[in-house]
Amino acid sequence: MNALTVHAPVLLVAVPLLGAFATPLIGKLGRRTRDLFVGLIVAVTAALAGLLAANFFASGAAPSVYVLGGRAFNMPLPSGMMVPIRILFEVDGMSAFMTLITALVTLAGAYFSFSYWKERSGGSMYYSLLLLLTAGIFGMELTGDMFNFFVFLEITSIAACGLIGFRVWLRKSQEAGFKVMTLYTLSGLFVLLAIALLYGQHGALNIGFLASQIGSIGASLVDKIALGLLLTGLAMKAGAVPLHMWAPDAYGEAPAPMSAVLVANSQASLYALFRVLFTLFGVGATLSANGWILIVFAMLTIFVGVTMALVQSDIKRLIAYGAVSQIGYMLLGVGVGLVRRASLLAGGAALADKADALDYGFVAMQGGIFHMLNDAACIGLLFLTTGAVIRASGTRDLNKMGGLAHRMKWTTIFFIIGAFALAGIPPFNGFASKFLIYEASFKLSPFLSVIAILSSIMLLAVFVKAFQGAFLGSKTGLSDAGEAPFGMLLPMAVLALVVIAFGLFPGFFVDTIVTPAARALWLGPSEYIGAVLGGG
Amino acid sequence: MNQQGMSVIVRTVTRFVYGLVLVFGFYVIMHGHLTPGGGFQGGAVVASAFALLLVAFGAAGVKGRLDKHLLQTLEEIGALAFLGLAFAGVGTVFFYNLLANSGSLFGASVALGPNAGVLNTGGLVPLMNWAVGLKVMTGIACIVIVMLVGARKEETE
Amino acid sequence: MSVGNFPFVIAALLVAFGLYALLFKRNLIKMVIGISLVETGVNLFLVMVGYRSGGAAPIYTYATAGERMVLPTPQALTLTSIVIGLATTALLLSFAVFVHRHYGTLDVRKIKELRG
């Protein structure tokens, strides 16, 4: 291992943070220099994420730790200590997988912004907040320490709300900023309360150590209270119905490229939820109730999200409700996996064998986790095309748009690709992951997959409405807006290519990156604990 | 709050207290690795001195003394200095304390257990305290100024 | 000096008052105060988790040998939480200023253009 791979986990947080603080200074040198600098930082971050994930998945996917401030990066327990006291970063299959998603979305969002914000002033703070948000999301995904996780959670909250309310001259964006910040802060405080309860119970903050404590002595009453607080707080930040009220405001009022990054932020909270359920409480409190809570959230999210999307007249809010409904599919896949895993554990079955035999619980988790990646690409593509559409037509009201397909041929094609993929039309990538979720949840209860399939069909109807409203219709009354500039088309094209590649070769991606990620959750915390405490 | 600030009594007391508050703030930053407090606390104390000036003399009274752009630049420099110090240890591990027990600047070794507290200890920690202190004092001052200017626009509209 | 469970009761009360303000107060500024109250309650709880009866501040400078000390970690966590709380409060108040500038009111029941 060379030095860069060793330090990759911490550099993923430190490099965007460095960029976030340096951007306002570089911004004084002019817009072009600043854009070059931000582009460089984002590209380096994405390359680091790629390096981390490639190295991780190629080398057998064993969890590794990085201890901050210690004498060596892989020494969590120096000189015979029993409890890891230093803050450490831990990379396992799921976190490496999540860094790929974040890198993809931030890369597209940042490069799209360069032409999206060209005419506007105050861009330096915008890029500063974007890089801060990136650093926070990477931190949430990589940290192996509960309190450090809370700090990164709050960093993402502040940066995200700064971006939502960045355009202070828009009244709705200020309303959205206040509402979202209040709810983010409230959920963050309940997460902190849970962390305080866990610290009081076990006297440590390291996730691996806490997991081994809960696994060996079982979950006490205090642990269960902490579990409930974490579950609800993180479900709020992920945007599960009935805690989704902030999500359409946030995605709808943020600048278009940032809506895509905000979805990655919600997915990071979802990742944290899975980490809590599978690693922290993976042995001691694996109740099937946990899984059923997720499934109830999932069903409500899928159905309410898609039906509310159907009646929106604001194109951005329509896509935003679509994004809310997709969170439900991920919750459904992993929830089914959690229910099945609990019953297998109760029956004393070997989880590794069940994973190799493609048990339906494991397949559901593969589907749910694969859908995170697919959703990030599709919804990112849709938000970017929406940004181009709004910029060209000067309005967000579907009742006032029309005929844009005459002028914006490439944008139209990208919108169709994104909409088909998200609605689960073969051969795009959304179908591949939804196929796994449908088949696996059917085994648990046919009712679940019926609702999921019906909602997916309704989602297609939603996108037909958006497509018909914005792109179809006559040329007359159309402003002289032309095609989006090349700087906007390129990120869209990259995301569209990703969508098509995932759609045409799902087997390759499922085998190389999704299965290790799903196994890291499915097999429970023993490997994760082993990387910190040794032996396992 | 009018343009001239508050009454003569408040302004006179502020003139006396201002310097003391600044000195106390810098003391808290400087002794952050030995006594309660540190970069954030000291920075907040220093920023409260700026806030005191703003309240007592009004926005017009401090115009030219506190430049928002200068404060912002200093804030970025403080943050970058902190990150740079963290990067300094990357030869071993990120955040590794290079200077502790090295014998050079802030490198005196510390006796285990209760001691009298030597200022020349802590390695990178005092330097990081200074960086954080710079960031916090300028950052909070910036927030206060922006909020005051925001409120002022409200009145004129 | 033993303090018993009294601080935990205070922490719970602070959280409850904060939630009351968030649930029933209409003024945006009062809602921000509610958030601050919840935060104070959680911080108090965090400090109390690390408290040992009769413990001194966990600082070795001029400490008496063999003295009982409270746990330092929760205090560091609380400090971090306070710093974060400062940032969130500042951001929330700035949003309140801009909301008032656009809507001309701070009544949360009148600020509902984003609904449905």
Place this chain on the structure above:
Amino acid sequence: MGGINSGFGAWNPIAWTLLFLGILIIGFFVRSIGRKDYKRGTDQTQPFLSGNPEPEAAEALHVRGENLYWGMVHGLSGYYQRVRAWHTGILNDYVAWFIGALGLVFVILFWIG
């Protein structure tokens, strides 16, 4: 090649795409052997709009965004009235839902689970 297996079903996008292209070619072939003796520019190529003449103004042909699923939304109006009234836009209610969900999760965790 490139397919995925769910344990009881399989999905191969390459095979699906080839099949789709094949069906597309067959479709075009069937279309090409159809009648070609219709006259362009006459009523034979006009769209059939329930017997009404085609509107002159081009905008009238475009169904604007919100009207597209009017019938469906109207049919579900009982559901939609409730679910839209639920999204009040008032922050107090959002906080109340958070507290309510928290309580519900505790009930499920302690009494049922």
